[in-house]
Amino acid sequence: MFNLRKSLQLAASPDLLLEQIRTSPGAPVMLAALRKAIPEVGNYPHTTYTLYREFERTGLRGTFQSVYFARRAQLTLVVLEMILGDQSRPDVIHDLLWSICEETTWVLPAHEEQGPAVWNLHPAPRQHPWGAHTALTREPDSIDLFAAETGASLAETIYLLGDQLAPEVCQRVRQEVQRHIFKPYLAYGRQHWWHQGDLNWNGVCNGAIGLAFLRLEKDPQTLAEALEMVLEGFEAYIARGFEPDGGSIEGISYWNYGLMYYVTLAELLRERTGGALDLLAAPRLKNIARYPLGMALSPGVFVNFGDAQETLALEPGIVTRIAQRTGVQGLPGLLVSPEKLEGTGVSSAKLAIILRDAAWWDGQYPEFPAEAHQDFFLPDCAIAKFSGQTPQGQPVILIAKAGHNDGHHSHTDIGHFILHVAGESLLCDPGRGLYSREYFRQTRYENFFNNSLSHSVPRIDGQLQMPGPEFGGKAQYHGKIVEHGEADGPKYASIDLRPAYDVPGLASARRKLSFDPAVGAVILEDRFAFSGDSLTIEEALVTWFPVRISGGVADILGSRATLNVQIVEPPEATFKAEDKSSECQINQREGSLTRLSIQLPLGADHFVLK
The missing domain is CATH 1.50.10.100 (Chondroitin AC/alginate lyase)
Known part of the structure; x- marks a missing residue:
């Protein structure tokens, strides 16, 4: 010693x-x-x-x-x-x-x-005003x-x-x-x-x-x-x-x-x-x-x-x-x-x-x-990073997370991913909201930037992913990448989404992200199974960049590259652009976030995007 x-x-x-x-x-x-x-x-x-x-x-x-x-x-x-x-x-x-x-x-x-009277990282909101014995007087x-x-x-x-x-x-x-x-x-x-x-x-x-x-x-x-x-x-x-x-x-x-x-x-x-x-x-x-x-x-x-x-x-x-x-x-x-x-x-x-x-x-x-342009895998953080390039030689990085719904600075974003092309995150993580009194209390996940509504993950049976018990949720879920491949040719990561949802009728939900490093192409595939009646599924993507939509095709217009996104399955599904400017203003964020939502037909249990 x-x-x-x-x-x-x-x-x-x-x-x-x-x-x-x-x-x-x-x-x-x-x-x-x-x-x-x-x-x-x-x-x-x-x-x-x-x-x-x-x-x-x-x-x-x-x-x-x-x-x-x-x-x-x-x-x-x-x-x-x-x-x-x-x-x-x-x-x-x-x-x-x-x-x-x-x-x-x-x-x-x-x-x-967070002093001797409380000793708590996340104190519950007090029900009465401060008295005389405070940090300003003792x-x-x-x-x-x-x-x-x-x-x-x-x-x-x-x-x-x-x-x-x-x-x-x-x-x-x-x-x-x-x-x-x-x-x-x-x-x-x-x-x-x-x-x-x-x-x-x-x-x-x-x-x-x-x-x-x-x-x-x-x-x-x-x-x-x-x-x-x-x-x-x-x-x-x-x-x-x-x-x-x-x-x-x-x-x-x-x-x-x-x-x-x-x-x-x-x-x-x-x-x-x-x-x-x-x-x-x-x-x-x-x-x-x-x-x-x-x-x-x-x-x-x-x-x-x-x-x-x-x-x-x-x-x-x-x-x-x-x-x-x-x-x-x-x-x-x-x-x-x-x-x-x-x-x-x-x-x-x-x-x-x-x-x-x-x-x-x-x-x-x-x-x-x-080294920053190399593939990277963190099994315990449950993050997979794949690197490649476009046919024109522009660098492309796909990074996906299974993640954690109960960390000190976590969001409910199991299965979320970023697609970074030529120095721009065309499919992004929107980042944090405004640090305020409510941000680190039990209402944390009512903030749009913290919950899964602002991330590229599905909403199932109308439900967002659940937070962990640290901020009032029911259960802690530390996500896991159940499979991943980093060999030559297409690379992939598979993530089990099911434990992130408090939806009894959801038997399974799995996401697979495939990446072709030679051309920078990505395929997203989600599969669902239900223990009873079919549940409604809404998929989503988020971006800070302008978007052009035509049915089941969306172009995300970066300043250095344009990302073309197509719905493959179900073929009748279409994109809907949701402007989240008001949420950005409330959280003092510059720019305007767009949420691209895709409502799957009832009964659909398979979603493919490329």
Whole structure:
């Protein structure tokens, strides 16, 4: 058993990280991207009581969060500027640090009900207003993602730049990190639902908290106690936060998020223990590192099943370090400009991560990796990816999922698929809806973007696929690809759809997707069997692109290619285009999603599309 107390070096010089940043060719690129995203610094937004309570009143998160993250993004920018030699704005850093310390709570309103009084990731809607004993009036006792990140950002700032800052500001930061992070973690850390959770919260919260302790805690006993708790959480995160095949049912966005603080702290622990503790040397990390290559569709575009994002800029320093430490050398080829990070929002507010991007990334964009155009199969995530090309040589990727109806960011989309042609998902996954109060509560699957109505899966006997018990459903279903072929010639994946439906009269439902890599052609075949009378079947496809329909033929008009879709069986079936603009507007999604529905004649038990 590793003895952390004996191996840990209490003191470490900040010079190594500072020197890495100052000599890295990636640092000026990161600085330029931050300056473009944050053109104004010094107008410090205020997080008022009314803003904080807007989530409680309306369910909307954006107004308060934009102010909250803007402060932290400004801090990231001016800290990086000072590290790179601009000494002109120390008072801006002082004022930003002080204003964050003045915040009553660092926990977001959306996460307020996840403290000792609740201890629940998905609290049921309360039946009465807040009383007097709330996160705004009691001593800090709960830590969410962004409280943990705030603690890490403040700790990193005074650790790296403390000798250039006012002593009383540094002392105030230490006091507030102690109050908001250290005391609650040591008192309640193991009680937090996320401490040994199987999702990104584990990696982020434990990692950011561990970083803050390493930077500020001076008592060896307390530091060792805290880091032992962190390592307990980390062990569970790597063991259960990823499937045995290395994939994440949370998707690529949360792979990126969950690992960034894990990697940051892992490398700091390796440094502080003289290499005796090396978390990234674990063999399991290699499969986890390969996952983004399988999820990549084209530069900056990824498979976005569930709540994942389709267009995503991976953190360049974190990805570079993962590639170096695991030997998965294709990873840096997935990088795109840091200008495509979330600007003044969440990404720029992650000071500790932006500093690793500046230190560890060489500022280069290698060629998009060949591995991303290879077939990829994840048996535990139940995802199959097939690659080919059109007769004109345009790349085509078909990716299908059996999936999971009860994950933290899952949708009811068993059997759904994406067809990506020449860099465009002509048949798409529509992505996530608007994160709001109801989004992570029992009404989650009333949101159009989360339920199967917005996915390319059948509606049977008028019923959509059922959610899992985490959000009020009856049963958990972890889908399985029952057959798949990856040999030369046509490739295929067969998915059992039946368990995803709470329809007693449905005896079986199976989908087979066949793919000809030589020409990029796809055949979809669904077969159904009933235990009594025939049931109504409605098939569907979804796309963000314009559609032209003529009976049983539809053309999906991409900007680089046109996808021709034909109903083969039953021959009398026709397409109907449903405009979902209103659902897009409600969820603040740009563009207009079209749902192509196909109502099968009653008695039909076989559907073929090509």
